[in-house]
Amino acid sequence: MTGTDLAQGTAAPKAKRGLAAKLGPWGVFFRGFVEHPVMVGSIIPSSRFTIEKMLGPVDWDRCRLFVEYGPGVGTFCQPVLDRLRPDGALIVIDTNPLYIDYLKRTIADPRFTAVLGSAADVEKIVHENGHDGADYVLSGLPFSTLPDGVGPAIVDGTYDILREGGAFLVYQFSAKARDFMARRFKRISSGFEALNVLPCRLFWGWKDAEPVSAAQAEEAPAKVAAVG
Template sequence: MTATDFARQSLGQRIRHRVQRAMGPWGVFLQGFVEHPVMVGSIIPSSRFTIRKMLAPVKWDECRLFVEYGPGVGTFCRPVLERLRRDGQLIVIDTNPLYIDYLNATIPDSRFAAVLGSAADVEAIVKAHGHDHADYVLSGLPFSTLPDGVGAQIAAATHRVLRPGGAFLVYQFSAKARLFMARHFTCIDAGFEWLNVLPCKLFWGWKA
């Protein structure tokens, strides 16, 4: 890459970041949905009621690594960071560079790392950040519309990367995610949140 190409790329990145800031989180989220509706699954971010209920079982004093799949514009990221211990880390994984760029530009927290990649590669990503395992993994990925085989890969990799006693936290509009979870997690708690668009099913899969 020449110096001119690098300068053009840097200018393009700066312009993109300025546009994203001007659009705000709702605009960026909508753009991501329009570009990748199958991977995003919802046109509106989760409600505060879903966030509170989903995170309620987490033992924050024991959590050193929290991982999230499909963070979007950070709807869960900020509440997680507010609760996370000072020496903890939050790693989020998304296949959409739009969301990763936005998160890196808007969350200036040393405990935060946004990774462009697949949730199926969570083990390698966790190790690359200096951890042996995760304490909790949160996912809003639409298991019902993921490409064939991907949902099963993600569920298996998540079970392997979690420590004993850790949990896979999943919120969905359908119950299909539980089918993938049940292959690996023998203890699955379930809930429901009406105050969300759309109302969603909640699952907590605990690793024995």
């Protein structure tokens, strides 16, 4: 299944999208969860404690491009924009047009771009928006429930688009996300946030100088498993 297939498969009638845009962020988020629970993964947005801890390791002075997968109603968007340098950029990617329409209506920052598509196509999306790479990529996608092959494709695309010294930031209710990350990221830091519904596991996969190719990850996955 391609990223385009995923995006098209979640398309909703314009009338429904217009009605959703009039709802508050909680209403929009809840509706998105009800319609696509497998892709959203949570019934409510992340807590401010999760946001602070997740973004804590980011070196904002060096961040020229920040990418987010599955932004929902923008729980992380404004905190990222508040920290992002004036000449930086934030690209968010979601397969749900309900969320993309809402974000385009509510965030006017010129550094912000919302894209309807799949995170598996991150390299194409980043290049089409005029960037040669990303410094940080954030994801709350439920890796364990994504369609077959999509999780590994997202990790591969993320690793390849990250600049050296960058990181893949992942927050999940399950530790299984780390298994997906370890196929490419040799160094993974981990954390935990209890003040979230549900309590949340946090991971930071760092792209160090020594590259790990997709072929190497397939041939010897045990060698790229990380120690947090």
